[in-house]
Every structure is written in structure tokens, then in C-alpha cells.
Amino acid sequence: MRGVFAYLLCLLPLLVLSADQKQVYIVRIREQKSLHEIEDTHHSYLLSVKNDEGEAKASRLYSYKYSFNGFAAELTPDEASKLSEIEGVASVYKSDPQKYKLLTTRSWEFVGLPDDGDDPIPNRKNILNKTDYGQDIIVGFSRKLDNVDFLLGIWPESKSFSDQDMKPASPSWGGVCQAGIYYDRFHCSNKIVGARYYLKGYEKHYGRLNETLESRSPRDMIGHGTHTASTVAGRQVVNASLMGLAGGAATGGASLARLAIYKVCWLVPNRENSEENACFEEDILAAIDDAIGDKVDVLSISLGLGSSQPLPIEKDPIAIGALMAVKNNIVVACAAGNAGPAWETVSNYHPWVITVAASSIDRDFLRSVILANGVAVIGRTATPNYELDDQNRTLVYAADVVVPGVDKNLAANCLPGSLAPEKVKGNIVVCMVGTMESRIAQGMEVKRAGGVGLILGNLPVMGDRAVYDTHVLPATEVSSSDVLKIIQYIKSTKNPQAVLFNKTRTVLYGVAPNVTSFSSRGPNPFDPNILKPDITAPGLNILAAWSEGTSVSGDVFDNRNVTYNLQSGTSMAAPHIAASATLIKALHPDWSSAAIRSAIMTTASTINNQGSSITDEHGNLANPFMMGCGQFRPVEAADPGLIYDASYDDYLHYICNLGGSTEAIDPSYKCPQEPLFNLNYPSLAIRGLTGTAVVNRRVTHVGSVANTVYNFIAKPPKGITVDATPNVLQFQQVGQILSFTLTIRAVAGSEYLKSYYGFGSYSWTSGNLSVVSPMAISLK
Template identity: 40%
Template structure:
């Protein structure tokens, strides 16, 4: 029978994709208990294909598997009885055969339950249908259970009931129609909420802690804040164990998990009381972690830096001498510096970004709630469209609220348009990002003695030739794809954000490719802020940029500019104002739910950073820092988490709704001449 004849049969049940491919080719073999046929594994090389005949009664059908290539992952089909020839068919011919990570949510679990029994019930539920859907083999219960275990990534069994498994669309639909199943949905990949782009990821500065009421009350010692992020750099001073710190509260049931370059005996202490990592969902989506050359750590250790930054913002101990190459010097501290930290690594470095699988996130919720955290801080999310109760964030935070744990989410960085806000569940806190009253004025003196005040992180003064970006880039857009091939050696290049719609980071990289020495970046006034673009950069508004352009056009090749060293100014700029990148509400699910709930500092925040991760995260950046600047709702979220931890320490009997109400009803604006935000 030819492949075309197979398609004419129209029997979709004859083609089944094997779940969770791990370099094995499956074939029928006798079941050791029931004596019936089942799936067994034969390890093959990646170049092999297999055509195996089973032991089956009577007149066994033949099995075929595709060659093991990236384009055609293994597909199994069972020809009808009497068919002598078999032909491998591409998975694309059967869309329902594609397996993806799905989350099957089952709801509450009984108080005093046995987690092992809960897992067994999940396996039974999956095995009752798993092989029937895969292979129509239903007379070998032990074999079906074995296959179900292979397909299952996680069993959510400690704080709520559910599991993550490799399912195709037919299986997901069948499971979703069952009475005991509340919902089944694909595990999406969420993003961290910094304003970094893949082109460039270094951002601006300020002091950490200026927005937080800081207390030395020992009652905060009993609160554990769980941070869902990229892990933690345990050697940072923010996570040291202070002298006289009391023992870990007996309510804490968590642990520190050993992993690559992470020894719990050395990394964890009375401050860092918990550290776990989750990567099963990530690896099913993106493949095995790249751990060569410290590209990533298969452990709670932070490779990207984002998790260390947010954790130190929320609960970091006070550290003197913090700063970024001499900028923003002083003492850095978290919102609740005496609170404990539990790091749950759910996001992993991929293409210079933090990628977070929902299957991994929901398992972190399952563990964190059972571990005994008092507050959860999660600076991650997915852009609309949103589906109610079909996300790990909605489900995890719902059960957290039931257990008295407040969950604080970031609102997202999708900008000014309405209803782009993320994490809109009414039982959690959604945090927008706003500015603070600290800026870094940088004076430009043009060759015609006109002075223009921009913002930047210029450490040393410079005087150079001034050129327009249109001389080096087509249509004047400072984009390396439009580079003309000529060099701007020894020059400061003027670029406009609205010409070609470029970011300052991508424009800086383009100027760097053209061998330029520095950049003046003109952008709308609402976006004007100092930023670490790796290349020395001064940010001006569009009006100022236009004046500079007129000067270049009039002076020609004689145009010169002198750039002064940046200074620090406090209380001179209106603050707070909602950051341009911060996602706006209301909720896209129902406009009756107003989100975000509150705003907090999220622009130019200084916090702890792994010294092995360059401040820009770019491989070409050879700098090493212990403190770094970052912006985004990722930075505002842990500010609120820290305050929530303080409230929980003073009012341990308050419900999450009471803490949320206190946060929302007591927030006030500040005076721009006040040196501390309130």
C-alpha cells in the first residue's frame, strides 16, 4: 500500500506521534504482566530509522517509524490487518499527532492528602487514555502506566492538583472533556519584564531602595519571599547572613537543591533559605540546556542576572559601596532587608533573553506554597490575548490567595496602548512602572557655543567631530542592516529614534559597527532617560536633536562637540510618572477589572548582579559588575513585593486581599523636591 492509499483510508487513528522523543524508536513487545502487546524502546542513532515487527496475536501488524531527522520527528502508524507493506508518513500529514507540553488542571486537593497518592491518580488518569489515544492498546494496564510516566513532566501534588504532560491535540481535547478535569491548555513560554531588547540589554541607573519604607523590625525575619525568576547569585552581599540573624522560622519547609556550581551547604544560609530550579518544560520546548562554557547553569545559580536583580530589590540586605563604575554610589538595600529569600529558577537564558515555561512556573507555585512562602514575586508574563484561568499565573496565584499568600506580578512592557496589561487576575497584585526623581544631566557644548543638556552615563569628558547618521546609514536610520560600509572613526554620531524606528541599544550597536566613538540619540521627551548603551551615549529630546542637526548641516565637516562628564541630580524632575513602556489597562478579559493595581519605581534601578554576566548581557561586552542598572515592570514588581513582606511581618493575620487593599489605598504621590519617594 502506498502513502497515497494510506491517506485515502481517512483513518486518523492509524497515525500516532510518540510523545517526548528522547532518541528512541518504539516497537511492540510482550507485556511482562498481562502478556499483551505494548510499547518498548530500542535505542537508535539519530541517522537510523526503524521498521520493527511486533510479537502480537494474531497476524501482527507492521510498524513504521520515520527516519530520525529534525524535519520529520518519529511517527508511528499501525497498518490494518493483512497489509504487508508499510510506509513512513510525515507528522505534518497528521496535525493531531504533534505533541506539545500541556497542563491538565484538576483543582483543589484535600487537606492532609498524600502527595504520592495524588501522583498515582494523575498517572491513572493519563494511562486510562494515553495509550488508547496513542496506539489503541487497552489491555495492558501496567504498560499504559509506564507510557504515561514517560509522557508526564510534572505532577502538581503539594498545593493543588494537576500535571504537565506531552499531549497531542486529540488527547488534550479528550482529557478536557472529562468531568474531573477543570481545564487543559498548552504550556506557553513567558517573557521577563525588562525593557531590554534582543539587540541590546543594558539600561540606566539610580539608587535602589529609595521608594521603599525600610524597617529593621525583627518581625520581618519570619517572612519568606519567593522570587520566580532566573535564579540567584548567592555570593552577592545582598544575600549574606547578617550577624545575629535568628534561626529560620519553623514554618519554613523548603530546601536548597544541589546543582551545577551550586552547593547548598555553601550557597544557602539564614538569609537565602530556599533555592530550586525547574527546566523540564523549557527543555521540551527548546531542547537541552547549553551548559558549555558557563552558558547556563543547571542549578538555581543565576546566569542572566535578572533574578539576582529582582531578589535584591525585594529583600536584599543593606550593602555599602554599591554603584556602577562610580555612578550612583551609596548603600543599596531591598524593600524588606530582614526578610528571607527563596529563589525558584523558572526562566533560562535563550537568545539573550529569559524564557520561562508555564509548566515549570506552575510546578514552582506547587512547591513554593507547600514550602511556606509568605509572598511571591514574579516579574514575568505573556502579552494579550489572555484566557481566564488558562495560565500558570492565574491558577498558581489563585491557590496562593486561598492559602493566604499574596502574589505580586509585573504588568508588562507593551507600552501606551489600552488593554495591553498582563497578569490581570483579580486575586493578585499587578504593578506598573514609574519614574523616580533622579536624573543624570550631561552637557553638550556645540562648536558654535550652543549648550544643550542631555542625559547619559558619561564617565570621562570628550571632544570630537560631530556627524549626522545619514552619512553612514541609508535613509538616516541608525540600523546596522542599513550601514553603507563607510566608517565613523573618531566621530560622535547623531541618531534619531523616529527615523527607521530604532532603539538606542540597536542604534548604538550600529554606530559601533561603523567604528563610531560615541552617539547622541534623539527621542521623544517622554522617553528621554540615561541608558547604558555600551557605547558612550547622550540622550536628548527631538527638539534638541533637531537643533544639533541644524548645526551639523551648517558647519559641515567642521562640526565639533564637547561632551562633559555626567552629573547626578535629585529632585529636579517631575516624579513619579508612569513609564512610557509600562503596559496600560484595563483588563482585556473584562474592562470592569481595572489593572494595573499600583505603580512603583521601575526606571533606572540599581541592584545586585552576577559578576560573570556582563551588564549588557552581550557576548562582546567584557565588563564585569556586581551592581547593574535595569528598567521595566520587572523592577517595579519586587519593590511592591518588599513592601508586602513588611506588611505581612507586622500583620501576619492579614489576608492577601487586606494587604493588597492597604497597598492600594495608602499609596501617595511625592514632592519633586523630596529626596525619597514614598
């Protein structure tokens, strides 16, 4: 068995070209051909609109063979128009570089999967032993787009990717190793069994790769791909830490799984002479196509659309690629995005992928501040223990110590060059948080101006437990309410002072998990009748391996290098689910991708480690639009009792019900008619319920006891009734499939659902086992 993991990064400028200039187009062909005929067929199509053989051959960037029959080519708008009119061509559309943007020592133990042989569930053998730690499954990686990734590559020298005592991969593995050609030549191993990189689309849009920034190889130069890959399948490394913080044994969830790398995103300088990432859909599609051809088992994509407007499925390369992967029984786990806490921001919302939100774990990093008036403020940071005596220092507010001419609206943000050294030197500076990308730069500005410490005040939207940074000087980050207290103190006295304690303490605190503020929320912007996200997993301050090709912060002016780093985002959450899927795939090799998704979803928990309901970072009750089914539980997911299965044809049927066409996806499929919420999905969402809705579902018995009875329990939203027919499922054999119908009615007390959703759940129970499905229902 094999598996693949993937990431994407970048929000790219729209390229505007004249009508006679060549652009990259994606072309889909209706007819199916054998693999050895496909490239010749694509060449013949291009030859029909080009002047000669040479021009036709040079124009083609990629032929897509395994995901769908199609190709990417440079065409003028006129050539694209002519090609679209040829019989046999299903669709022709321009590659749009603006659509995509870039989205451990404790987390696995926290979710009940320790790597020390202890069984977290009494009388149940550890899933790691059952699955041999994912041995011989291949996991592939990609890179992120604002909270989206499709291969940043990997740092193969990391101890997390050691192949010690690992046998060679199966001879049936189809991957290749593109090593690169320079000093940083990439090498594969019995752990990293495949590595490819994709530059054709990038270089058509941007020109030749800037090799002072990037490596023309699958090597990771920003850290993200290395971090996520080790979260899924890193070998156990003892005494791992970030500059002494979060120390312990770092390990991936499936530590003996093998890795395949598909790098499609590349560092480029932007207009501000800093760095961003660029990735293009023709390269993305080529990577997914190769992953399918290589026969991977799990594909993890922390990537999403940069646009707030959903694309048609046939023009969304992640949607199409994932659907074709699922057709080939590859599990696809995707990051939900980092656009929270705003509603209707979730990415990767199609029902054939597992959409993963981010939550916290029960570990924190504290550095306290004591004001001279005796008020103590507990801050949080990932900054190591720089030398600073625990003595009172003058405390200044950034807005009061800026150079003349700085915009007053930005004065408190400690922007580069904004602070006056004569007012800052030797003092502790209070700054207000900027963007996630600028926080390290804020500390650098304080240090440049001669400050000895930084107190960074978070925004109200972030809650009390935000993303922590590894600053270049003693620093701590405080909540929005606490920073207001500090600023009020500064303004209340002529000589404000404070102690910023030297040490950062690693502690295990009480309540976890909480859904993070940055994690994108539902409802589903593409189809509100599919509940997204599906699940939540640890994504806040996760320690994992890091690339030595970049600094600890990723900032070009930061010269600190580390081998392990703390990172936050739904891109950190998705690999946890990919690892869980890898283990389930090893345990149940005959299960479909939908069955594995169902097992992960219906066994999740909505209860935190204190026995209360999971909340967000502000203490508000978390609902399914924040966390899907809840926090994943990998041990329970290995034995779910029942599964909600679905096939490739079911997904095509679903697309038909949306009013879409399957012509460009699968020309041989003919659309039937049926209500769209009848897709056999493990959760339930209905927008615009009027009167009564009837929903059909089917479940497969996958337990170990043949004769098993399940009883129906409903906990619907206020003003809604949910009845099941039948309300008892009696299974006579393992593998048996039984259907049931849910009748959902709006009754007295449901009027509030005209303005928003109500949340609840239904479940099938047998003894101590509950197969739980969340629901979200509105009347409008």
C-alpha cells in the same frame, strides 16, 4: 512567616505539531485527594490512555498538589481528547509557549523608607524597626516575560545576599536547595534559604539545555533575578555603584527578609544568534505549586502575557497560580508590563494580584553636549566616564555616513555593520534610538566604525526621561526635540562640531515621581470594571545587585562585568511593592493578602515631591490608568485606618459574575448572581454607566483607637454624582466591619464620557487620615 518573589521572561515561537506527535498538556482533576494519593491518581488517569505502566510514568512531567489537583504530561492530541472525556477530568489543554514574554541607593529613601534609623514621619516609629527589617519572612524570586518574569534565578555570591549574623530559618520552612552539579554549583545560606529550578517543560519543547549559555541550577545568568531580589531583600552594602555612578549604600526594602528562588526561564539562542529567554507554563505552574507547598508569604511576579488577547482564567497559569496562592494567603505582586504608553496594555489584570506600574525617582544622570554654534543640550546616560577630552569634534548624522545599500528607513539607527569607517573615524555620531534591546549594540557599531562618541536621540513617545544605557564609549541620550535641533544644526553648516563632555554627573532634580513612558496603561483588557494598574513604584534607573554571569548590558559581545547595575522596567517596580507587602506582613501577620493590597493602595499619594499632581514624562496629568491609586508610601501603608478585605470565595464569585466557569478552578463552588463591580475592591471602575449604578462595599477598622468616625468625601468626574449611604461610618471597636452603598449617577455635562473615561476619587476621612479610592467611569 515566609515570602516569595517571582519573575518570567520570553516570547516564544508557536510550535506546530502533527496530530500524532506528542505535546505537553495541562490536565485538571475535579476531585480532591490527600497529598500522598495525588501522584497515584494522576498515574491512573494517564494509564487509561497509554499503552503500559512505563509509558504512563515517563509521560508525566509534574504533579500539581498545592495550587490545584492536576498534572502536566506529554500526550498526543488523540490521547488528550480521550482523557478529557473521562469522568473526573475538569479540563485538558495544550501548553502554549507563545503566551509569555520577558517584562536601591536612592529609591527607598525617596519613598520615605530610609535605612539609617531616621523616622520619615514625625511621632511615628520607623516601620523598619517595628518589623525588624522583615526578619524571618522568606521572599522568593522568578523571571520575566517581556515585562514579565518568573524566575531568572539569583547570583548567591553578591554582597547583597550575605547571611552575616542571620540565624537559620525556622524548622517549619519547607523549601529545598537544588544546588546544580557543575563548577558554578549554587549554594543556599541563612539568607537564600531555598532554591529550585524547573526544566522539564523547557527541555520537552527545546531539547536539552544549552549549558554554554545557562547554568543547570538556580543561578542567574542574565542579571534580572539578582537585581529584583536585592531590591526586595538585599542587605545594606555601602559604596555600591555602577562604575562610579549612583554611588551610595544599596539596600532592599526588607533587608533581613529571607529569599527562596524558583527559576523557570532559560537562555536560548535565537535565529539571529543572539540570546532570548524561554519559559513554559507547565514549569511556571510547578514553581508556583512548590512555592505554595513551601509556605511562602509574598510572591512577586514580573510577568505577563505575550499576547494582546486575554486568556480565559482557567487557561492562564499566572492567573490560576496567583489565585491559588491567594487562597493560601500569599500576597502576589505583579509587574504591569512595559508596553506603554499605549492604552489597554496592562498585564496581570486580575483582582487577586497587586498590579504595579513604574515611576521615576528624584535622581538623574546628566552628560551635556555643546554645539559649536553655542547651543547647549542636556543629555542623560548611565555611561561611565570614559576618557575623552572636552574638545570640539566633528559631528555626523548616522543616516549620512552609512555604507552603500543600507535601507534608508533604518539608516539612522546605527545597525550592526551599517556605518562606514572612513566617514565615522574620530567623529561623534548622532543615532536615532532603536529598541530597548539594541541600544548597546548601536554604541558598539559606532565604536566599531571608529567613532569616539555617541548622541542617541529618543523617540517622542519616550518623553525627556527615558531608560538610560551603559554604553561602551562616551555617550549621552537626548530628547526627541533636542535631537531634531542637533540634526538641523548638522545640516545647516559645512563643518558641524560639538563637545561631548567627558563626565556623567549624578544629580537630584526637582520633580518626581513621573509615570514612565514604558509603563503599561489601563483600562483593564480583561475586565474594564476592575481598575488596573493598582499602584505605581520606582522603576526607572534603579540601582541594585547584578549577576557576574553576564555583562553590564547583557549583550553577548559586551565583556564588562559589574556587581551593581541600573535597570528600568515595571519588573523593577514590582519588587518595591513586594518588599512593602513583606514589611506589612511582618507587622500584621493576621492580615489577608487583600487587606495588605488595600493598605498599599488606599494610602498612596497622587502628589509629587514639589506639591503638585503626579504627571507622565511629558508633563501631562497622570490618571488612574497610568498609576492606579498613585505612588506607594510604605510607612503610611503600615497604618491605613480602614481596609477593603476580600476572600478566595469572593474571587470565585467574581469569576462567576464575568460569565466564567469555576468548574476547572474549584468544582465545589456554585455560582451565585450579583453585579460584577460589587467585588470589594479598593478602587472603582465602571464602563458603560447607564442612568444609575449601585455599588456595595465594606471596610474593616484596623486603626488603634476603638471609637472612630469616618466621613465620606467624593470628588467624582465631571457630569457624575457619587453619594454614599451611610455617609458617616461610626466604629465602636477595632476589627469591626461596616458596609456602605455608593450610588453613582450620570447627570448634565457627562456626554464627554461617551468617548472616554472620566477620573475622580472618593475617600473616607478621620482627622488627618484619608482612605482614598480612585474611580474611572465611562458611559460607553
